[in-house]
Amino acid sequence: MRTAYSVETVRTAERSLMARLPEGALMQRAAAGLAAACAQLLGRVYGSRVVLLVGSGDNGGDALYAGARLARRGAGVTAVLLAPDRTHPGGLAALRRAGGSVAGVGEAEELVQRADLVVDGIVGIGGKGGLRPDAARLAALSETSRAIVVAVDLPSGVEADSGEVRGAAVRADLTVTFGTHKPGLLIDPAREHAGSVRLVDIGLELPEKADLEALQHADVAALLPAPAAESDKYRRGVVGIAAGSARYPGAAVLAVAGALRGGAGAVRYVGPAGSAVIARFPETLVSDRGPAKAGRVQAWVVGPGAGDDAATVAEVLEADVPVLVDADGLRLADRETVRGRTAPTLMTPHAGEAAALLGVSREEVEGARLTAVRELAARYGATVLLKGSTTLVADPGGGPVRVNATGTPWLATAGSGDVLSGLAGSLLAARLSTRDAGSVAAYLHGLAGRYAANGAPAGAHDVANAIPQAWRDARGAASVRG
Numbered sequence: 001m002r003t004a005y006s007v008e009t010v011r012t013a014e015r016s017l018m019a020r021l022p023e024g025a026l027m028q029r030a031a032a033g034l035a036a037a038c039a040q041l042l043g044r045v046y047g048s049r050v051v052l053l054v055g056s057g058d059n060g061g062d063a064l065y066a067g068a069r070l071a072r073r074g075a076g077v078t079a080v081l082l083a084p085d086r087t088h089p090g091g092l093a094a095l096r097r098a099g100g101s102v103a104g105v106g107e108a109e110e111l112v113q114r115a116d117l118v119v120d121g122i123v124g125i126g127g128k129g130g131l132r133p134d135a136a137r138l139a140a141l142s143e144t145s146r147a148i149v150v151a152v153d154l155p156s157g158v159e160a161d162s163g164e165v166r167g168a169a170v171r172a173d174l175t176v177t178f179g180t181h182k183p184g185l186l187i188d189p190a191r192e193h194a195g196s197v198r199l200v201d202i203g204l205e206l207p208e209k210a211d212l213e214a215l216q217h218a219d220v221a222a223l224l225p226a227p228a229a230e231s232d233k234y235r236r237g238v239v240g241i242a243a244g245s246a247r248y249p250g251a252a253v254l255a256v257a258g259a260l261r262g263g264a265g266a267v268r269y270v271g272p273a274g275s276a277v278i279a280r281f282p283e284t285l286v287s288d289r290g291p292a293k294a295g296r297v298q299a300w301v302v303g304p305g306a307g308d309d310a311a312t313v314a315e316v317l318e319a320d321v322p323v324l325v326d327a328d329g330l331r332l333a334d335r336e337t338v339r340g341r342t343a344p345t346l347m348t349p350h351a352g353e354a355a356a357l358l359g360v361s362r363e364e365v366e367g368a369r370l371t372a373v374r375e376l377a378a379r380y381g382a383t384v385l386l387k388g389s390t391t392l393v394a395d396p397g398g399g400p401v402r403v404n405a406t407g408t409p410w411l412a413t414a415g416s417g418d419v420l421s422g423l424a425g426s427l428l429a430a431r432l433s434t435r436d437a438g439s440v441a442a443y444l445h446g447l448a449g450r451y452a453a454n455g456a457p458a459g460a461h462d463v464a465n466a467i468p469q470a471w472r473d474a475r476g477a478a479s480v481r482g
């Protein structure tokens with residue numbers, strides 16, 4: 001499991017570790033890791049041109065000590081100081097001893113243009129609010145520079161705890177972060193600014209409960225349902241899909257396509273698209289008697305392609321089994337009814353749907369995804385999966401938010417969400433919790449999207465077809481490509 005911790009938790013861990021170590025030891029560990037990463041990117045350190053963008057805090061100190069290490073190996077290192085009289089004194093002395101030089105902000109543009117590598121030590125976890133004007137100008141240079149840009153701990157200008165970016169921010173090729181990932185490194189839009197992320201272990205002891213978690217193959221493998229020898233379809237779980245309409249039969253077909261690959265023993269379909277579903281998937285149990293009379297299920301999916309069928313949504317929400325609400329269902333579901341349910345509910349909006357539920361703009365949700373997903377989970381008393389380039393899953397009672405980054409932009413295609421809701425519903429029927437079902441489904445769906453697309457456009461049915469490959473891959477039965 002990859003985890004991320006908030007600045008407050010990092011500060012606490014840092015204090016307790018610093019109390020046990022000689023002064024400056026942590027910064028030396030950080031600088032050593034940073035210098036090693038820079039050297040690797042440069043290939044040849046000797047004779048290379050390195051520019052350090054140095055703010056007045058310890059983030060600048062890290063950059064200066066790393067710069068000193070590179071200068072000792074023959075790099076030409078220049079530090080651009082944002083606040084010359086408040087620069088980290090030890091770091092500055094070390095750079096000077098190693099033969100590095102110092103410049104003012106006015107010289108930055110020319111230096112950056114000629115640099116092979118730019119190190120962003122403007123601000124790290126001590127940054128507050130949007131970058132101040134001088135810092136913002138330096139950050140903007142990183143966007144146009146042809147040099148490799150390495151951010152120290154965080155790209156300056158991004159919010160460490162939320163992943164929000166308010167104004168200018170450094171755009172890095174690599175971020176070298178210390179002790180732990182910070183939430184912002186895993187959530188868009190900040191994640192896009194970070195480039196690849198390398199974690200340098202500096203010995204921080206962190207609490208068991210993280211602020212953010214990202215499942216990896218092994219975590220997914222451990223959560224995937226596996227049928228026992230004596231399993232039958234009812235023990236494996238039956239998932240009910242109440243989706244589609246005369247106008248949108250395709251949503252029903254795609255939700256069923258996802259559900260058939262999600263581990264439930266059987267898929268029951270209820271709604272007006274029964275003949276389209278059965279034509280494509282004859283193994284589906286089709287009923288036209290409405291959700292309450294359709295027979296037993298262990299979980300429901302309601303909403304994809306539902307149009308204005310509020311009655312079906314209300315009927316499904318009365319069932320005392322886990323319910324996944326998606327698409328039109330999100331608009332039609334009564335908030336107090338969802339809050340009053342005793343069985344768990346999983347809501348799966350994209351940013352536009354989340355914005356409508358929260359009464360804000362889509363841009364606000366996309367800019368502050370973590371706040372939005374937590375707020376929705378609290379308002380509805382439900383687990384919420386907010387879809388996007390980094391999908392987030394939050395439980396209503398708080399706890400670590402799950403983030404998934406396996407997706408690909410090609411997944412933004414019609415019907416792809418219907419496949420995801422079927423898949424997640426099937427995992428719910430196989431008795432995963434709403435949090436696990438949502439995050440495992442997002443993981444597999446993202447991976448399946450990559451397999452289906454493989455660098456070219458793919459349809460939602462291709463994504464559904466690729467789920468078994470993603471599943472085998474997560475279980476370690478197939479090798480990963482792309």
Ligand SMILES: NC(=O)C1=CN([C@@H]2O[C@H](COP(=O)(O)OP(=O)(O)OC[C@H]3O[C@@H](n4cnc5c(N)ncnc54)[C@H](OP(=O)(O)O)[C@@H]3O)[C@@H](O)[C@H]2O)[C@@H](O)CC1
Pocket residue numbers: 010011014026027030055056057058059060061062122123124125126127128129130131132135152153154178179202204
């Ligand atoms: N955690 C760990 O274990 C370890 C942490 N380490 C490192 O320490 C870093 C944290 O250092 P830090 O606490 O000194 O804060 P930092 O990020 O340098 O920023 C503060 C400075 O920035 C300024 N400033 C603030 N906002 C600004 C803005 N919007 N725009 C412009 N400027 C702004 C602010 O100015 P002031 O408000 O004081 O005027 C202040 O001078 C951390 O990220 C990591 O790199 C490693 O060395 C070792 C282990």
Ligand SMILES: [K+]
Pocket residue numbers: 059120121122123124151152153154155156
């Ligand atoms: K930085």
